[in-house]
Amino acid sequence: MTDLAEERAPTFIQHAAESVRAHLAASRPLSSFLEGAGTLTLEERRIIVDQALVLLDQNYVHLPLKTAMHAVNPVQRLRVLRRRLERQTQQTMPPEWLFHAEMSEVFHSVRDLHTNYLLPEPFTGRIAFLPFLIEQYTDAQGTHFMVTHVAQGFSAPGFAPGVEITHWSGIPISAAVDLNAARFAGSNAPARRSRGVQSLTVRPLLIHLPPFEEWVTVSYIDESGTQRELRENWRIVENLPPMVDADAISTAALAQGLDLDADEASRAKVLLFAPRVVAQVQAVRAGEPTPGLRRSEVATTMPKVFRTQHVETSSGRFGHIRIFTFNVNDPMAFVREFVRLIGQLPQDGLIVDVRDNGGGHLHAAEFALQVLTPRRIAPEPVQFINTPLNLRICRRHQDSSGIDLGAWVPSLEQAVETGATFSGAFPLTPEDGANAIGQQYFGPVVLITNARCYSATDIFAAGFQDHRIGPVLGTDENTGAGGANVWTHELLSDLLRGDRATPYVPLPKGAGMRVSIRRTLRVGALSGTPVEDLGVVPDELHRMTRRDLLEDNADLFNRAGLLLKAREPHTVSVTDAVSVNGSLKLKVKAANVDRVDVYVDQRPYASADLTDGQADVTVPVAAAARAARIDGFEAGRLVASKTEQLS
Structure with a gap:
């Protein structure tokens, strides 16, 4: 069976879409990829732990909240690990994967998808994948797990979208999902379970260790009711590149609110299951007509960001715009394209869909809200945790062009006397930009969310609800509950570049870290409530159905249509x-x-x-x-x- 699995991968690659074939041809089985891993020295491991201590102890804004809510002490765990490293030698230190596993476990313990340990070479920038995608739906019999996408060129007997998975390497599928969910960060139970499903077949190695198993055995029931098994090898490939450099000092990097795992997974799913989007990006860059558009779709200059279409529902015809990411360099360009696209849709009802959106540029998320409401937008305020290091960073950049952290300096200085935990709260997003163009869509609007909405998308959903733009229709009980601005270790290092007393030193072999640096607070009726760990509770709940997964969200759009029909345009x-x-x-x-x-x-x-x-x-x-x-x-x-x- 191993030989058959090895033969299937080259066949799948050979028949992949032309736009991604060359890219996928560079993929390798997990076993051969791991042969080049594991080159960190003992001293390099010590540097990594020391830098993690700086970030979590002196920069991490959610440390008091996470310590209390989840009964964890990541700083003490790092100190214990550092002590163990002092007693080890190059000959007695454990395998590198155990070191990565412990570092990842420390960061995952705070259940914050902003705060990550990023693996070094050769893991960074790569994904582990199986050539199919699994999603869950619910009916009267309970929760089911179904194949929804199969990579072009991949085939197995009776294996196609619609088959139901029963076991995963001999484990009942529901239990396998729960075991996966327990390994991954997530601020609430729906968020963790959602990521447990996704990680069955797609895992960004930047954040997660590679799978322990070289292959999986999938038990499934095909459309004829026959029970079958499939054995498939994990493969490793370079992911599509990110849209924003989060390490460089820039407005986009400083205003980051991104779930890196979701962003990496989203790009991986485009590579594996939506090659037409890759072709559309190539066409946009070449100034050519957009290929692969469906009859109901509207062409966009940002295929990785938007998908826009007319949808027929039981309540009538409405517009639907899917926002896959807010991770852009230019928030005003994002808003201009958003306005252009919704202007070509029906004007008596709009479905804004941000499911699986891991966030990105906080300005883009909050700038977009004004388009949908007559009310003036109040951007969410943000706070630092009061530490000497954060005060030092803010003082150094209190007058810096393009950075300007001066608003937080007085309260950080005052905390020396008052002992306050957090600084004053001030908007990160410019209020003038959040109200520069005003309302552009005048029909009723419904927002669709799920548990993989995170960070800037949490903030977008919170602003949508706080400004009473329309009902929030969720397919889970919460959004992902990530309420923070996130900075990378490299960005923090750059902010103190030239300071002889800086605690930051370069990380070895491409390793990295990210930390929640400023927490966000809601406005409106929930003014002052943190987004972190609480998220946005939808006004209406819709459980995804089998028909949703196989027929382009048919039941979900019908539910959204009913909500739109009950409201009138003004x-x-x-x-x-x-x-x-x-x-x-x-x-x-x-x-x-x-x-x-x-x-x-x-x-x-x-x-x-x-x-x-x-x-x-x-x-x-x-x-x-x-x-x-x-x-x-x-x-x-x-x-x-x-x-x-x-x-």
């Missing part, structure tokens, strides 16, 4: 603007609005009631007015806001 617009004798005469048209207030160049000038959805409004201002903002109200409640350029 629109306002200026149909004509004429200057007469120093006054501005506006013709305003609106739907489901009974009053409009008019602002010209951000100053209030007029208010009028509507008759049959229309009103003539005269504003006594000069003809040089540049823009008019029309706020629409229904029964005294702000329901729409439109800014019209007048010149």
Whole structure:
């Protein structure tokens, strides 16, 4: 059976899509890959532990929370490990994989997907994979685990999307998922279980040790009801490159809110199961027409970020936009493309879908909210933990262009006297940017989340709920509950570059670390509540069905359609603007609005009631007015806001 498994992999690669074939051809079986692993010296291991102590003891913002909530003491565990390393020699030190396993276990113990130990070469940047994907659904009989995607070119008897998995290497599949979930970080039970399912077949080696087994035996029931088994080898391949360099000092790196595991896994799934997206990226770069679009889809300049389509539901036709990631370098370019895409969709109902989105640029996430609501967006404030090292970093960059950590300095200095645990809370996202363009979509909006929404996506979902944009429809009881801004060890080192007393030293052989540096707090009705470990609880819960997994979310979209149908669009617009004798005469048209207030160049000038959805409004201002903002109200409640350029 081993020989058959070894033969199947070259066949799968040979028949892979052209856009990824050459990339996958470089993959290797796990056994041969591991032959080149394990070159850390004893001194290099000591350096890694010392640097982990600096990050967790002096930078980690959630340390008090995690110590209390999960009854863990990662700092003491690192001190004990460091003491053991002092007693070891190059000859007596244990195998390297045991060292990596212990370091990973220490970081995983805090259940924070922002705070990671990143494995060195040859693991960094690579993934372990099996050529199929498994997802779970629920029906009256309970929870089921089903194959939903098979890599192009891969085949086995009766093995196709829709087959149900019963056992994983002899372990009942549900128990295998729970065992996997226990090994991976996650702020709540739904998040851990969700990652337990995903990691059955896709594991980023940057964060996780390679599988202990060289192959798995999958027991499944095919469509005819026949019980079968498949034996398949793990393979290792270089992942698709990340979209943002999180180690360089840049706005994108400093505003990172990213679940690295989810981001790595998302790119791996594109490589393995969505090669058309790779082809679309190649076409965009070459300035060619977008290949592989379905009839209902809208072409995008950011295929790895968005998928946009018209969907037919039992309640009518609505727009659907999937946001796969917020991990971009330019948040305003992200928002412009978001606005362009939703402008080509039906305007009486929009489904915004952020499932499996691991986050990214916090500005992109919070800038996007304004597009969907007439309300002014209040970005979530963030806090440092009060330590001498964090104060030192903030002092050094309190006036730095593009960094500017000055807002946190006074409260960090004050903590020396008050003993406060956290600094003052200030928005990381610029409030002007979060309200620069205002509302652009005027129909009702539903947000779909799941337990793999994390970090910037948690913050996007929290802002969506806190600003009462629309109902949150979750396929799990919580989002991933990652409420922090994350910085890498290399970025922290760069922020103190040239400081002779810096505690940071370079990590050996491409090893890395990340840490939650600033925690986020919610606004609105839940003002001051931390996002970490709590996440966003959806307003409505929908359990994924077999039909959802096999028929492009059919039941989920029907549920979202019902929520949209119960709400009505509210629109306002200026149909004509004429200057007469120093006054501005506006013709305003609106739907489901009974009053409009008019602002010209951000100053209030007029208010009028509507008759049959229309009103003539005269504003006594000069003809040089540049823009008019029309706020629409229904029964005294702000329901729409439109800014019209007048010149």
